[in-house]
Amino acid sequence: MPNNYKALIVFVVIILLFVLDIKSSLVLTFATLCFLLFLEPKLVRFFMNPGFLIFAVVALGIPMLLSFSLKDLQGNLLVLSRGILITLLIYLYTKNFTSSSTYKKIKRFLPNELISLISVSSGTITVIQEKTFKEFSRIKSEKRSPFGHIVNFFYTFAKLSETISITSDKLNSQKIIVLTGKIHEGKTTFAAKIAKAASEAGIKVGGILAKAEINNGERVAYYAEDIKTRQTKKLITKENVKEYYDRFRACFFLKDGMEFALKCLSSEYLQDTDAIIIDEIGAMELEDRGYSKQLSTLLNSTIPIIILVIREQFIEDICQKYNITSTETVRVGENPETVVKIIKNNLK
Amino acid sequence: MSGKLSNIELAYVATFGTLWGVSEITLGFTLHNLHVPFTGLIQTFIGTVIALITVKLTNKKRALIYTAMIAAVQKMLSFTTIKIFPFIGIMVSAAVGQSVISVLGINIISFVVAGALMCGWPFAQGLLFYFLAYSPRFLGIYQDFFNKIHLQNINIWTLVKVIFIIHFLIGAFAALLAWKISLSIKKRKQEEQHAQ
Numbered sequence: 200m201p202n203n204y205k206a207l208i209v210f211v212v213i214i215l216l217f218v219l220d221i222k223s224s225l226v227l228t229f230a231t232l233c234f235l236l237f238l239e240p241k242l243v244r245f246f247m248n249p250g251f252l253i254f255a256v257v258a259l260g261i262p263m264l265l266s267f268s269l270k271d272l273q274g275n276l277l278v279l280s281r282g283i284l285i286t287l288l289i290y291l292y293t294k295n296f297t298s299s300s301t302y303k304k305i306k307r308f309l310p311n312e313l314i315s316l317i318s319v320s321s322g323t324i325t326v327i328q329e330k331t332f333k334e335f336s337r338i339k340s341e342k343r344s345p346f347g348h349i350v351n352f353f354y355t356f357a358k359l360s361e362t363i364s365i366t367s368d369k370l371n372s373q374k375i376i377v378l379t380g381k382i383h384e385g386k387t388t389f390a391a392k393i394a395k396a397a398s399e400a401g402i403k404v405g406g407i408l409a410k411a412e413i414n415n416g417e418r419v420a421y422y423a424e425d426i427k428t429r430q431t432k433k434l435i436t437k438e439n440v441k442e443y444y445d446r447f448r449a450c451f452f453l454k455d456g457m458e459f460a461l462k463c464l465s466s467e468y469l470q471d472t473d474a475i476i477i478d479e480i481g482a483m484e485l486e487d488r489g490y491s492k493q494l495s496t497l498l499n500s501t502i503p504i505i506i507l508v509i510r511e512q513f514i515e516d517i518c519q520k521y522n523i524t525s526t527e528t529v530r531v532g533e534n535p536e537t538v539v540k541i542i543k544n545n546l547k
Numbered sequence: 548m549s550g551k552l553s554n555i556e557l558a559y560v561a562t563f564g565t566l567w568g569v570s571e572i573t574l575g576f577t578l579h580n581l582h583v584p585f586t587g588l589i590q591t592f593i594g595t596v597i598a599l600i601t602v603k604l605t606n607k608k609r610a611l612i613y614t615a616m617i618a619a620v621q622k623m624l625s626f627t628t629i630k631i632f633p634f635i636g637i638m639v640s641a642a643v644g645q646s647v648i649s650v651l652g653i654n655i656i657s658f659v660v661a662g663a664l665m666c667g668w669p670f671a672q673g674l675l676f677y678f679l680a681y682s683p684r685f686l687g688i689y690q691d692f693f694n695k696i697h698l699q700n701i702n703i704w705t706l707v708k709v710i711f712i713i714h715f716l717i718g719a720f721a722a723l724l725a726w727k728i729s730l731s732i733k734k735r736k737q738e739e740q741h742a743q
Contacts, residue, residue, distance in 0.1 A: 349724075350731040353600055356562050357732050363558040 208234075373498075374545040375523055376506045376538060377514060380531030383418075386508050387411070390478050392535040393506065394426050397474060400539050402546070405472035406506070407463045409434060409479060421450075423460040426476060427468075432459040447483050464493035466500050474504035474542050481513050485520060494521060504542050552613070556605040563601040564617025567594050571622045571633070587669030588714060591640055592721045594618060595665045598641065599658055599725035604732065608648050611661075615641030640668040655726055662722025663715040670714050674707070
């Protein structure tokens with residue numbers, strides 16, 4: 200379930216709490232909390248850490264001790280659960296912080312240095328939340344002085360900063376080359392030539408090519424070729440099949456072929472490559488399907504060169520969707536050696 | 548100690564600023580909704596520790612205001628509406644600390660002074676708001692209340708001064724804590740480098 204929907208559910212519940220009586224509110228809050236903890240299991244660890252439990256006992260216990268009344272206990276319980284729900288709402292909302300419309304409106308007025316700081320920080324929000332949960336759960340298992348725990352907590356974030364810095368240095372130097380042309384103009388053949396020329400020049404190339412099977416002048420199927428090993432598997436068929444991974448217009452994406460292609464594009468598999476070719480990125484990736492996840496991961500990886508095969512009409516939309524700001528565009532028909540030169544220059 | 552922030556310093560500012568922002572958004576919101584007293588002080592204490600650690604680890608004076616800026620922007624945009632008061636609160640408190648660090652440099656004395664003033668700000672902001680909203684005479688209402696419950700011995704101005712001193716002391720403690728944590732982190736990093 201997308202975070203926006205989860206956030207919306209919590210928001211509606213919070214509104215309802217102001218209308219309902221105490222008992223119904225408590226039941227509703229409890230049900231919502233269970234529902235959210237089921238959807239976000241990581242939160243269970245957060246609410247089970249000793250710090251939070253002590254805080255909850257104090258928040259409930261002190262007013263209770265002062266008044267000795269059951270009604271007050273219910274009231275305090277409600278206030279506490281409402282607080283937790285609002286915290287959850289913020290947690291869910293901050294996950295999508297930079298994509299919010301409010302931020303987009305404000306962005307225009309902010310200086311560039313601050314925008315880059317915010318984008319780094321929003322990228323680290325999830326990591327920070329996860330690390331915080333981990334650190335809290337480690338308190339139970341590791342025997343240290345309270346000061347030792349605090350130092351350890353901040354030390355984790357100091358290390359995280361160093362990792363971010365190294366990654367962003369490498370990310371800044373990532374070169375994206377777009378191979379483009381019209382439909383059936385020979386983009387895959389051109390990409391294959393580049394892969395061959397680059398390999399001959401000693402460049403470690405990975406990725407996949409989508410080679411067509413032509414029958415009576417018509418493209419009836421596509422095969423995914425792993426550039427690293429030259430292994431192939433049938434990826435797309437235009438015949439009607441019962442079992443398939445995904446369907447896009449007349450094309451059926453076969454389960455085996457798609458799993459093979461996704462494995463070939465996984466960052467672990469491509470760890471030691473200098474350049475990767477993805478043939479091809481298009482309408483499906485604009486709908487978050489196809490190689491969308493792999494593409495996002497690779498664009499945030501430290502692989503120095505990424506070559507994307509994109510049909511002319513999709514370049515602008517793809518660049519906008521995946522936040523690709525700088526590219527080198529090469530048209531079908533140009534000399535493959537030109538691309539090899541670009542790759543070599545960027546690897547230096 | 549001056550000049551532009553390098554990539555690694557920016558990463559420190561972004562990470563620690565986000566840490567402060569996340570604490571403001573989640574813990575701050577919960578405490579505020581639970582009507583826990585001195586929520587502002589608790590949050591500023593956490594923020595002061597985080598911001599001063601960033602200054603010491605990056606060894607850059609301006610890291611303080613940048614860290615606060617990240618936290619303040621996140622807090623401001625953390626809900627569907629734009630909240631301007633928490634933004635102003637964080638930024639003014641950071642500006643106070645920043646001016647002290649800029650004048651006195653990065654040392655334990657400047658940290659203690661900056662921390663004390665940063666933590667004193669939430670109370671000063673509250674007082675300022677009441678002064679503007681109800682005129683300076685609002686303190687008289689409190690004095691009348693004390694007189695009515697037969698606590699004539701309590702002078703409202705003395706009480707204000709005592710609360711301020713408590714805030715300053717807590718701020719100074721936050722600064723000392725930040726100083727000690729940063730030294731421990733630096734020591735641990737050096738030990739790790741030697742081990743490698």
